[in-house]
Amino acid sequence: MSAPVKRLTTSAMIASFADADQRTNSAPFGHALARLADERPEIVGLSADLAKYTDMHVFRDAHPNRFFQMGMAEQAMLGAAAGLAEVGLVPFASTYSVFATRRAYDFLCLDIAEPYLNVNVVGALPGLTTGYGPSHQATEDLAILRACPNLTIVDPCDSVDIEQAVPALADHPGPTYLRLLRGKVPTVLDEYDYRFELGRAASLRDGNDVVFISTGLMTMRALQAAERLQKDHVDAAVLHVPTIKPLDTAAILNAVRGDRLVVTCENHTRIGGLSEAVAAAVAYAGIATRIVPAALPDEFLAAGALPTLHDRYGLSxxxxxARVKKELQ
Known part of the structure; x- marks a missing residue:
């Protein structure tokens, strides 16, 4: 009788978008928050029964007396975070992006943003970073939140971005929303002399033929694409936009100079995210240039393996x- 076959399983909820041979850093958000709390006693953490899946468990284990498990009650969690901020604490409240935006928007808007409280909402599984389908894919969170007054929105590229963003968000006096990359997060930006600055875009490489204006994990993909395109004699620049709101309009207008092909890259639907923000900034400035969006389609996405989905929906x-080569023909 043959031995039973051992089946390898991978949870689509915690699947990584990192390449197999890529350098990664485990739970950069949780470790950065725990380190910051070592120095600042006013830092507190909250979770809606998802500490393990938002890397908040690292903070919980390091500072158990400053962690609040709110259960599956995202609206109550944001309301409680607002109350903690009212008495001088600096809360980081974590859940999945779909729940923070679709389910608890009114509490984020009126309890946190309207009174301009220092509450940092941390949304895991942004865009297409899970294969679990529309119930967990926050493909429209930026579109929902960009219209909320007073709210600062950050979409980090990698572990470097996250580690540097955490203290910057804590220092910011008003509310913030962080699109969290969790688990084994790629480490990319340390090779580009990069420093996160809230509200500022960063030029990572220059090029004469095409400029990628990118945010979130798509900056990693834009850098990879630029390297590959170089072998085909296509000179590509990359402008990383980690802060979606407020937008670094000056850097964007400088990036669309000349006759370079402009490609916006985002892990979000093409409606209401970086692409439309860039297009509006360019149009308002009176600049006539075509912008090609590399973004998710305006539809509910399929479930499945992340590499397959990223290739299917144009994020790989x-x-x-392929998109750049087609546009340059």
Missing amino acids: TDALC
């Missing part, structure tokens, strides 16, 4: 390279 490095 291969898809980016």
Whole structure:
């Protein structure tokens, strides 16, 4: 009798978008928050029964007396975070992006943003970073939140961005929303002399033929695409936009100079995210240039394996390279 076959399983909820041979850092948000709390006693953490899946468990284990488990009650969690901020604490409240935006928007808007409280909402699984389908894919969170007054929105590229963003968000006096990359997060930006600055975009490489204006994990893909395109004699620049709101309009207008092909890259639907923000900034400035969006379609996405989905919906490095080559023909 043959031995039973051992089946390898991977949870689509915690699947990584990192390449197999890529350098990664485990739970950068949780470790950065725990380190910051070592120095600042006013830092507190909250979770809606998802500490393990938002890397908040690292903070919980390091500072158990400053962690609040709110259960599956996202609206109550944001209301409680507002109350903690009212008495001088600096809360980081974590859940999945779909629940923070679709389910608890009114509490984020009126309890936190309207009184301009220092509450940091941390949304895991932004865009297409899970294969669990529309119930967990926050493909429209930026579109929902960009219209909320007073709210600062950050979409980090990698572990470097996250580690540097955490103290900056705590220092910011008003409310913030962080699109969290969790688990084993790629480490990319340390090779580009990069420093996160709230509200500022960063030029990571220059090029004469095409400029990628990117945010979130798509900056990693834009950098990979630029390297590959170089072998085909296509000179690509990359402008990383980690802060979606307020938008670094000056850097964007400088990036669309000349006759370079402009490609916006985002892990979000093409409606209401970076692409439309860039297009509006360019149009308002009276600049006539075509902008090509590399973004998710305006539809509910399929469930499945992340590499397959990223290729299917145009977020993979291969898809980016193919899109640029087609546009340059």
